[in-house]
Amino acid sequence: xxxxxxxxxxxxxxxxxxxxxxxxxxxxxxxxxxxxxxxxxxxxxxxxxxxxxxxxxxxxxxxxxxxxxxxxxxxxxxxxxxxxxxxxxxxxxxxxxxxxxxxxxxxxxxxx
Amino acid sequence: xxxxxxxxxxxxxxxxxxxxxxxxxxxxxxxxxxxxxxxxxxxxxxxxxxxxxxxxxxxxxxxxxxxxxxxxxxxxxxxxxxxxxxxxxxxxxxxxxxxxxxxxxxxxxxxxxxxxxxxxx
Numbered sequence: 162x163x164x165x166x167x168x169x170x171x172x173x174x175x176x177x178x179x180x181x182x183x184x185x186x187x188x189x190x191x192x193x194x195x196x197x198x199x200x201x202x203x204x205x206x207x208x209x210x211x212x213x214x215x216x217x218x219x220x221x222x223x224x225x226x227x228x229x230x231x232x233x234x235x236x237x238x239x240x241x242x243x244x245x246x247x248x249x250x251x252x253x254x255x256x257x258x259x260x261x262x263x264x265x266x267x268x269x270x271x272x273x
Numbered sequence: 274x275x276x277x278x279x280x281x282x283x284x285x286x287x288x289x290x291x292x293x294x295x296x297x298x299x300x301x302x303x304x305x306x307x308x309x310x311x312x313x314x315x316x317x318x319x320x321x322x323x324x325x326x327x328x329x330x331x332x333x334x335x336x337x338x339x340x341x342x343x344x345x346x347x348x349x350x351x352x353x354x355x356x357x358x359x360x361x362x363x364x365x366x367x368x369x370x371x372x373x374x375x376x377x378x379x380x381x382x383x384x385x386x387x388x389x390x391x392x393x394x
Contacts, residue, residue, distance in 0.1 A: 195382060204277070204364050204385025205316075250316070252383075261383070265315035 163188040165253050167264035174271055178241055182267045184234040184251030192254040196225055196236045199248040199266070208236070208249075241271045279365050279386035287394055291353040294389045296365030297346055306383065307340055307350050308364040316364070322348065355393045362388045 165186045174180050186194070193212045197205035209220045211227040211234060218225050222245075224237045238245055251264040278297040286292055298305045306321040320330040325342045333340070337356070342348040352359055366383040 197383075202387070204366070204387050205383070206385070207382035210382070261318065263316045 163253075163255060163260075163262050165251055165262045165264040167249075167251050167267050169267060170265075171268040172270070174241055174269070176241060176243060176271050176273050179237065179239050180241060180269065182236045182238075182249050182251075182269070184236070184264055186232050186234070186251070186253045186262070186264075188232075188253040188255045188262050190256050191229065191232075192256065192259065194227060194234050195252045195254070196223070196234075197250040197252060199250060201247070205248075205250055238269075241269075243271050243273065245269060246271045277365055277367055277384050277386035279363075279389050281389055282387065283390045283392075285392045285394065286355055288356055289354040290393075291351065292355045292359075292391060292393075294350040294352075294363050294365075294391070296348045296350070296386060298348070298365070298367030299369075299384055300346065302367035302369045302381075302384070303345075304368045304370070305342060305348050306366040306368075307348070308366060308385075310362045310364060310388070319350070319363075352391075355391075357393045360391055360393050362390050364388045 168183045193210050195210045196208045198208050199205040208223055209218050209225045211225055213229050222239045227234045248266040248268050250266040253262045280295045303324050307319040308316045309319055310316045318332045320333055320340045321328055322342045338352055340350045364385050366385045368381045368383050
């Protein structure tokens, strides 16, 4: 069964600290994996995309990793800011028809 | 570009009433998706269109839900009659098909609207 699981479900960290969010998937065939950020009251926005051949990709303070062998991805946030408070959703795209499989998200709260 | 535009932002209605949600996708995008988001189940795909044609509506919960896309710039999701369990945030998203010459060929990221929060009492 094609599934995407994220952990932790929620996370609270102090401003300035780093954190890592996890995404495990069983989706096959695999096309790519995206991380989305969803601010409260808004729609999700794409942060980064990872394909099969990519291991690491950075977007400012966000660094995503992908291990296609173990089917795991992580999103590392460096020097967190209050504006990083949001839900982070892992989405795996599969197959020629580009079906999307969504994780249930990690809710991150950054406190002063 | 104004992005994906959804209306209304909030809708409160009584059980049994008809509800119509509206979406204007980004110009030039050939895919349009309707999602429902709840705390318990996260984002669930309801239906998606390609070039205005419904491709997969297997996520539509039941016959009370219907969606149309009469042209490339407009889509509606209708619930008739509405029930309290339909309360959720409904998102519309659009994307486009990249050419085979693009590094990330396939579909572009999903571009989401800001959703319609539906409350059925």
